[in-house]
Amino acid sequence: MGFLNDPCLRRANLIFLYCCVLSSFIQSAVGVKSRHFKWDVEYMHWSPDGVEHIVMGINGQFPGPTIRARAGDTIHVELTNKLHTEGVVIHWHGIRQFGTPWADGTASISQCAINPGETFVSRFKVDKAGTYFYHGHYGMQRSAGLYGSLIVEVAEGEKEPFQYDGEFNLLLSDWWHKSAHEQEVDLSSQPIRWVGEPQTLLINGRGQYNCSLAARFSNSSVSLCKLRGNEQFAPQILHVHPNKTYRLRIASSTSLASLNLAIGNHKMVVVEADGNYVQPLTVDNLDIYSGESYSVLFTTDQEPSKNYWISVSVRGREPRTPQGLTILNYYPTTVSRLPPSPPPVAPRWDDYHYSRAFSNKILALEGSPKPPAKHDRRIILLNTQNLIDGYTKWAINNISLVLPSTPYLGSIRYNISKAFDRNIPPDHFGHDYDIMNPAPNNNSMYGSGVYMLNFNTTVDVILQNANMLKPNNSDIHPWHLHGHDFWVLGHGEGKFTEKDEEKFNLKNPPLRNTAVVFPYGWTALRFVADNPGAWAFHCHIEPHLHMGMGVVFAEGVEQVKKIPNQALACGLTKKMFMMKDEHN
Amino acid sequence: MGFLNDPCLRRANLIFLYCCVLSSFIQSAVGVKSRHFKWDVEYMHWSPDGVEHIVMGINGQFPGPTIRARAGDTIHVELTNKLHTEGVVIHWHGIRQFGTPWADGTASISQCAINPGETFVSRFKVDKAGTYFYHGHYGMQRSAGLYGSLIVEVAEGEKEPFQYDGEFNLLLSDWWHKSAHEQEVDLSSQPIRWVGEPQTLLINGRGQYNCSLAARFSNSSVSLCKLRGNEQFAPQILHVHPNKTYRLRIASSTSLASLNLAIGNHKMVVVEADGNYVQPLTVDNLDIYSGESYSVLFTTDQEPSKNYWISVSVRGREPRTPQGLTILNYYPTTVSRLPPSPPPVAPRWDDYHYSRAFSNKILALEGSPKPPAKHDRRIILLNTQNLIDGYTKWAINNISLVLPSTPYLGSIRYNISKAFDRNIPPDHFGHDYDIMNPAPNNNSMYGSGVYMLNFNTTVDVILQNANMLKPNNSDIHPWHLHGHDFWVLGHGEGKFTEKDEEKFNLKNPPLRNTAVVFPYGWTALRFVADNPGAWAFHCHIEPHLHMGMGVVFAEGVEQVKKIPNQALACGLTKKMFMMKDEHN
Missing domain, CATH: 1.20.5 (Single alpha-helices involved in coiled-coils or other helix-helix interfaces)
Known part of the structure; x- marks a missing residue:
């Protein structure tokens, strides 16, 4: 029946x-939705790579829960801090926070850290479809595991400029066996103790230490990793059907590592970068730096009786961390049939020619917003590694950022003196600075000054790389801007000169929120200071930021309304609120 | 010339x-002094026992600097939190804080934790000479190494009721190689992961792991520890001259361990306990529980060509931690001449008869304040180990203390509803409770209620011990009261009954701030609720407090004046201060 x-x-x-x-x-009829989330942040025992450690999780999950929304939706995250003694705050990486600068989730800049036992509601609109993520932005809590994905689909009835049959989401990260607490103390020591290379690369929080899924192709006696099971570290398999097109969303929340992702035997077509559509670009593999995100399309046009590697490799630093691996599993092939050939080999770690070429090929999709033809102000930011009183720091134009205990948003809005350095940080560095060698005088100073930008003006930022303390060394730095996307006008080698302006791409530069500056090179960015608030702009490498590698921009703060008091209940803004009541 | x-x-x-x-x-002429201290609290690399770890230190020192003052002085400690993401707060253990209940330094009770980057000034009078100490009172920061000595000498012109030629100060503690952060997570897990026994006992922050100064007397192949050097873990030698009398101040800041201290070949005369004079008591060794302090006198009447052991041993738990050892060095004998016989052997760890006898022999010096003859209220506190939703907790009268995010002092003073449980916790437990066996129903509940005491009334507290979750197990618990000394009226075995009152010592009970309750036994305390404020009363074993083993007393809070707003700038009191300004 x-x-x-x-x-x-x-x-x-x-x-x-x-x-x-x-x-x-x-x-x-309403068109958009309010999406409510209740999150508890707490430490938990977890085995991201088969070795158990203390990990910062959300609602018992690592990585934290994925947020999925549609463009135009409003997200409400009611976050309760269940840590025992630590504050916490979460940044919504790539969300511009128009009208809600207090919800950007950066301690000392947009808000106070949320105290243990307290709850803070972040409320913000996701106005633009794209692949984003969120992560801790206090101390090195991102390195402690506080991150997750934030996926914004196009609004109801809207269409993406490409088509696909299915979708996967990969959040990439790197993992250390030393706690983030200890890393913080190590980095702040004199002499510095550098964090070193990560033990494991994680794909969606899963990796495997001291073994390899590709053991049979290895010359060493490395053992074979577990492929399946309920283990927290078992790789997440991507199950596909033949002859379909899939969208793969990729974001990198690494603490340090620059990565390269490839799918064995499959081409990928890059279609989105940092929440902006780009000209379709067909590649064999993809460079992705911390703070960046991409969408790629791939077609399952290969022999369906086999499975294929998905590999993640270190670039930009001499790799001492094994590839992160998982499996692209073709239906109806059994998952346990490992690919018959070795995993893809990434371009050499120090092939910066390759890296630059890849970055330069990311261009805006036709019809994307174009940059203003002219800039109103140009800020040239030289990054150098320095010593301050014997402590190893990073400095920008000779100033190493020390975050104040009062959030800038509040101290600027309420004009609180002494909340931060009123010295205006410099717009450029000495013309004679030799970027190819260690600084002749490598002393710099601590600072907390702000680049005050005139509202609605066009700002160029030239990131200028240089030699570190050690001769013949220059690092890669992926710089991330809060509150804005910027146009990446170009990358160049050596010291930037006014003549380099001629090489700027003003025709179809990509809009992004993160851009890398290569060793001994420069990167030119342009953005419109159209978002009232105080915004971090910093190297997204967590230890570099910890060592002072960032600046603060602020614009139109006088227009900011309705900052929740709770966001400012620390430092001098707290004092301000309370002085009115100091007569009990 | x-x-x-x-x-x-x-x-x-x-x-x-x-x-x-x-x-x-x-x-x-002025009589007393203001003593000012500027402290920075930060993590640092340190080797308390030869194994380097991250330790919470003050001004680069571990243990923190010793405060020395005279009775009547006012102490000002300007404490800056230099931790990266953690709050911090310091409790002045044994100082009663008359008139300054907001300076007691207990997070969630007397004040808010001090945020990173912020400074808080604790200002309080040390009204009574004695041997005290200070320590972190937030999360398990005491276990992380945040402690130091606080010595109050008699006022100028006053005299102690005993004489001595020189003085030493020993702060005892226990040390784990697992970080306090990880211990917190372990204890809060389901199933619980118990912290286990400490790796090392420390004397003034110094111990040695995996070696022994008394190696030659050991049957095992343990190696000889280093005796001298600039190492952070080298034992602090006590240099004495023959035929003198010395005062030895001893305080225990252990996280877990109950200790026994002895000086080889030397008798000790106990003269002070917890900042109160006691009848001189001659002993061969001294039991000391976490939270207690003593002064003993010893005379250097032994063969001066030898040196002698000072030994610290575990009692009350089956010892898995080697003795802590240092040397009493007679002038002019060379320090390196180790004592020719083995270190003192402590009484058997489970010889509670011995422990009880020692505790019962500590009696008030003649002329000390006597307890009121009658009590106005008697609170019987049964401590049980329980499961709540599968989590292992300690409970008092079936309630496991969970500290709220708003300090009680503020929420009671300003009558803020919902800051804590308004359910009044019970004054006693069921008459038929069988303390000799695990509870038939071992479920209990979380709570944050307060014992509201009528001002200036006399309160008896009967601590009633019982069996733990595991049959045939009952732990030792040293209970510490903030804001008061209490009279220890007696210790008994089994379940307390009204008839036991006849055995109370009302003649010369010692005044103390910490008293132990022995396995399966009871301990009777009496105090006058004469100090306006909110006060913790809790087991001083750090993991036990973390697991909920405490209660809160409050009295005369309506009389409390001038609480610095900064002390209340968290939770609902923060909201209260700010709501007045929620119109920006």
């Missing part, structure tokens, strides 16, 4: 159908 | 002398 022959069930089904129609009608 | 023949120098000397006389005149 058929299921739907039962008259009660039939009626129930009709009611259900009616409700669905009604509900989707209401939804499409 | 003699030094003082120079007329200029002579004049300078006279002026100097005159200044000294003047200065001491001013001082004695």
Whole structure:
């Protein structure tokens, strides 16, 4: 007897159908949704790579829960700090926070850290479809594991400029066996103790230490990793059907590592970068730096009786961390059939020619917003490694950022003196600075000054790389801007000169929120200071930021309204609120 | 040519002398001093026992600097939190804080934790000479190494009721190689991961792991520890002259361990306990529980060509931690001459008869304040180990303390509803409770209620021990009361009954701030609720407090004046301060 022959069930089904129609009608009438999340942040025992450690998780998950929304939705995250003695705050990486600069989630800049036992509601609009993520932005809590994905789909009825049959999401990170607490102390020591290379690369929080899925192709006696099981570190398999097109969303929340991702035997077509559409670019592999995100399309046009590697490799630093691996599993091939050939080999770690070429090929999709033709102000930021009182620091134009205990947003908004350095940090560095050698005088100073930008002006930022303390060394730095996307006008080698301006791409530069500056090179960015607030602009390498590698921009703060008091209940803004009541 | 023949120098000397006389005149005229301290709390690399770890230190020292003051002085500690993401707060253990309940330094009770980057000034009077210490009182920061000594000498012109020629100070603690952060997570896990026994016992922050100063007397192949050097873990030697009398101040800041201290071949005369004089008691060794302090006198009447052991041993738990050892060095014997016989052997760890006998022999010095003859209220506190939703907790009368995010002092003072449980916790437990066996129903609940005490009334507290979750197990618990000393009226075995009252010592019970309750036994305390404020009363074993083993007393809070707003700038009191300004 058929299921739907039962008259009660039939009626129930009709009611259900009616409700669905009604509900989707209401939804499409309203157009957008409020999406509410209740999160508890706490430490938990976890084995990201088979070795158990203390990991910062959300609602018992690592990485934290994925947020999925549609463009135009409002996200409400009610975050309760369940840590025992630590504050916490979460940054929504890539979300511009128009009108809600207090919800950017950066301690000391947009808000106070949330105290243990307290709850803070971040409320913000996700105005633009794209692949984003979120992460801790206090101390080195990102390195402690506080991150997760934030996926914004196009608004109801809208279409992406490309098509696909299915979708996967990969959040990449790197993992150390030393706690983030200890890393912080190590980095702040004199002499510095550098964090070194990560033990493991993680794909969606999963990696395997001291073994390899590709053991059979290794010359060493490395053992074979576990492929399946309920283990927290078992790789997440990507199950596909033949002859389909899939979208792969990729974001990098690494603490340090620059990565290269490849799918064995499959080409990828890059279609999105940092929440902006780009000209379709077909590649064999993809460079991705900390703070960046991409969408690529790939077609399952290979022999379906095999499985294929998905590999993540270190670039930009001499790799001492094994590849992160998982499996692209073709239906109906069994998962356990490992690919018959070795995993893809990434371009050599120090082939910066390759890296630059890749970056330069990321261009805006036709019809994307174009940059203003001229800039109103140009800020040239030289990054150098320095010693301050014997402590190893990073400095920008000779100033190493020390975050104040009062959030800039509040101290600027309420004009609180002494909350931060009123010395204006310099717009450029000495013309004679030799970027190819260690600084002749490598002393610099601590500072907390702000680049005050005139509202709605066009700002160029030239990131200028240089030699570190050690001769013949220059690091890669992926710089991330809060509150804005910028156009990447170009990358160049050596010291930037006014003549380099001629090489700027003003035709179809990509809009991004993160851009890398290569060793001994420069990177030119342009953005419009159109978002009232105080915004971090910093190297997204967590230890580099910890060592002072960042600046603060602020614009139109006087227009900012309705900052929740709770966001400012620390430092001098707290004092300000309380002085009014100091008569109890 | 003699030094003082120079007329200029002579004049300078006279002026100097005159200044000294003047200065001491001013001082004695004023009588008391303000003593100012500027402290930075930060993590640092340190080797308390030869194994390097991250330790919480003050001004680069571990243990923190010793405070020395005279009775009547006012201490000002300007504490800056230099931790990266953690709050911090310091409790002045044994100082009653008359008139300054907001300076007691207990997170969630007397004040908010001090945020990173912020400074808080604790200002309080040390009204009574004695041996005290200070320590972190937030999360398990005491276990992380945040402690130091606080010595209050008698006021200028006053005399101790005993004499001595020299003085030493020993702060005892226990040390784990697992970080306090990880211990917190372990204890909060389901199933619980117990912290286990400490790796090392520390004397003034110094111990040695995996070696022994008494190696030659050991049957095992343990190696000989280093005796001298600049190492952070080299034992602090006590240098004495023959035929003198020394005062040895001893305080225990252990996280877990109950200790026994002895000086080889030397008797000790106990003269002070927890900042109160006691009847001189001659002993061969001394039991000391976490939270307690003693002064003992010893005379250097032994063969001066030898050195002697000072030993610290675990009691009350089956010892898995080697003795802590240092040397009593007789002048002019060389330090490196180790004592020729083995270190003192402590009484058997589970000889509770011995422990009880020792505790019962500590009696108030004649002339000490006597307890009121009658009590106004009697609170019987049964401690049980329980499961709550599968989590292992300690509970008092079936309630496991969870500290709220708003300090009680503020929420009671300003009558803020919902800051804590308004359910009044019970004054006693069920009459039929069988303390000799695990609870038939071992479920209990979380709570944050307060015992509201009528001001200036006399309160009896009966601590009632019981069996833990595991059959045939009952732990030792040293209970510490903030804001008061109490009289220890007696210790008994089994379940307390009204008839036991006849055995109370009302004649010369010692005044203390910490008292132990022995396995399966009871301990009777009496105090006068004469100190307006909110006060913790809790087991001083750090993991036990973390697991909920404490209660909160409050009295006369309506009389409390001038709480610095900064002390209340968290939780709902923060909200209260800020709501007045929620219109920006």
